[in-house]
Amino acid sequence: MTQLATSEATTYPPAELDRRFYAFVVDRLVAWGLYAAAVYAAYRYLIEPGNLGGGIGLVVGSVLVVGLGFSLLLGLAGASPGKALLGLRVVAVETGAPIGVGRAVLRSLILGVAALPTFGIGVASLAWTAVMDRGEQRRGWHDLVTHAVVVDVRPAPEVDDVVEDRPRQVVNLTAMRLVPAAAAPAPAAPVPAAPTPRRAAPVDAPRPTAPPTAPYAQLGPPLVAAPRRSAPPTSPPTAPPTAPPAESAVPSWRVAFDTGEEFVVAGLALVGRRPEARSGESVSHLVPLRSSDMSLSKTHAQFQVTPAGALVVMDRGSTNGSVVIRQGVSKALTAGRPTTLLAGDSVCFGDRRMTVERA
Numbered sequence: 001m002t003q004l005a006t007s008e009a010t011t012y013p014p015a016e017l018d019r020r021f022y023a024f025v026v027d028r029l030v031a032w033g034l035y036a037a038a039v040y041a042a043y044r045y046l047i048e049p050g051n052l053g054g055g056i057g058l059v060v061g062s063v064l065v066v067g068l069g070f071s072l073l074l075g076l077a078g079a080s081p082g083k084a085l086l087g088l089r090v091v092a093v094e095t096g097a098p099i100g101v102g103r104a105v106l107r108s109l110i111l112g113v114a115a116l117p118t119f120g121i122g123v124a125s126l127a128w129t130a131v132m133d134r135g136e137q138r139r140g141w142h143d144l145v146t147h148a149v150v151v152d153v154r155p156a157p158e159v160d161d162v163v164e165d166r167p168r169q170v171v172n173l174t175a176m177r178l179v180p181a182a183a184a185p186a187p188a189a190p191v192p193a194a195p196t197p198r199r200a201a202p203v204d205a206p207r208p209t210a211p212p213t214a215p216y217a218q219l220g221p222p223l224v225a226a227p228r229r230s231a232p233p234t235s236p237p238t239a240p241p242t243a244p245p246a247e248s249a250v251p252s253w254r255v256a257f258d259t260g261e262e263f264v265v266a267g268l269a270l271v272g273r274r275p276e277a278r279s280g281e282s283v284s285h286l287v288p289l290r291s292s293d294m295s296l297s298k299t300h301a302q303f304q305v306t307p308a309g310a311l312v313v314m315d316r317g318s319t320n321g322s323v324v325i326r327q328g329v330s331k332a333l334t335a336g337r338p339t340t341l342l343a344g345d346s347v348c349f350g351d352r353r354m355t356v357e358r359a
Contacts, residue, residue, distance in 0.1 A: 012151035013323060013330040014137045015088045017130060020150055024123075026082030028115070031066050038062030067108055075104030087154035093137070093147050103146040110142040134293045136320045136350075154329055252359035253311040253341075255303070258352060259289060264359045265305050271349050272300040272318075295320045295350030301333075303341070311356060312338040313347055323348040 038059050047055035070080050078089040078098040090107075092099050099107070114122025130140035137149045255269075256262035267284025270277060273296050277283040289296055297318035305311055315322040315333040322333040325346040333339055341347070347354045 012089075012153050013332050015150040015152045016325075016328075016330065017127070017138055019086050019088060019152070019328075020130075021127070023080070023082035023086040023088055024111075026085055027070065027080045030081050031070070034066050035059075035063060067112065068105075071104040071108045072101060074107065075099055075101035083150075087152060088150055089153050090148050090150050093139075093143075093149045099146055099148045103148065107142055107146045107148065110145065114142075132293065134295065136295060152330055251309045253305060254357050254359040256355050256357070257287070257289065258354075261287065265303065265311060268302060268304045270299055270302050271352075271354070272296060272298050275299045289349070289352045291350050291352065293351050296352060297350070300349045301347075303347075311341045313341055314338045318350070320350050 042055035042058040046052075046058060074080050074083075074090055076098055078091055083089065090099060090104075091097060092103075111123070111126070114126055126140045126142055130138050130143070133139050139149055143149060253265045254262060255265060263285065265285070268282065269285035269287060270283055271287045271289065273291055274288055275286050276299055277286075297316075297320070299316055300318040301313060301315045301322050303311060303313040313322070313324070313333070314337065315335045317335040321335075323330050324333060324339060324341070325331075325348065326342065326344075330348075341356045343356060343358050345356045347356070
């Protein structure tokens with residue numbers, strides 16, 4: 001169990017009450033298991049042989065040692081076995097460091113007195129004080145007395161900011177294969193060369209012994225190759241008309257509040273005690289919510305669906321802030337910065353909760 005640095009611990013979100021309850025149950029099971037082992041050893045090796053005082057002393061000493069061990073872990077490391085298992089730490093509210101052994105012993109005594117002697121009624125009362133805490137840190141009476149706060153130190157989930165995806169051009173490969181290739185031009189008919197007249201040999205003086213030469217035969221008309229008839233152009237096969245690619249439907253989102261109100265998000269929605277739109281702001285949903293502890297601001301937050309189909313939420317500078325809970329991990333929203341929500345997420349606006357689902 002590592003010790004938290006002061007600058008880091010103060011930035012962690014407060015622990016959810018259900019996780020604190022689970023950590024308390026784990027601590028009680030560990031402690032009761034050690035108590036049971038001490039009682040068994042005392043009875044088997046001391047009380048049964050006849051040493052009653054020694055057996056009682058062993059049991060009482062075991063209870064004190066276990067309680068002191070838990071207090072040392074809580075005061076020096078900020079965690080008990082249950083809190084370490086659930087990813088929680090107990091730190092000083094003013095510094096963010098572990099509360100120290102003295103405060104841890106006092107805190108353990110308060111919880112111990114509230115447990116067994118009161119048959120659990122005291123523990124339930126302490127839990128009720130944490131539920132009714134007017135602040136956002138959910139501190140019970142035992143936390144207020146010891147100036148402590150329980151924080152969630154698990155790694156925050158990856159929450160993506162809004163990213164507008166550009167539409168991608170769809171290429172119909174089937175249509176491209178059906179379109180015929182451009183026909184090659186037909187070869188031009190060869191142009192016959194003009195006949196070249198044969199030049200007669202020069203006539204010399206007549207020779208007595210040579211017979212007279214016969215006149216040349218008249219040449220016929222020049223042979224011209226008949227032009228080849230090009231085959232009639234064949235019409236390219238008509239491709240079936242391709243339907244334009246269907247546009248993907250923008251997903252719709254449904255939100256439900258713990259007050260019972262739910263609706264499909266159709267535009268900008270404002271949440272608060274008495275939400276009001278800014279000048280010139282087009283709002284589709286105004287969601288007024290009641291707040292039992294005044295932790296909800298007048299116009300607390302907003303959410304809407306982007307053109308890409310993502311549901312985004314943004315805190316509008318509320319007093320107590322907004323928290324996104326994804327898979328049991330809490331992350332506080334930064335005011336003025338949109339955050340993308342996923343199906344199954346929950347958002348806490350003060351003491352009110354909204355859940356997100358696909359419509």
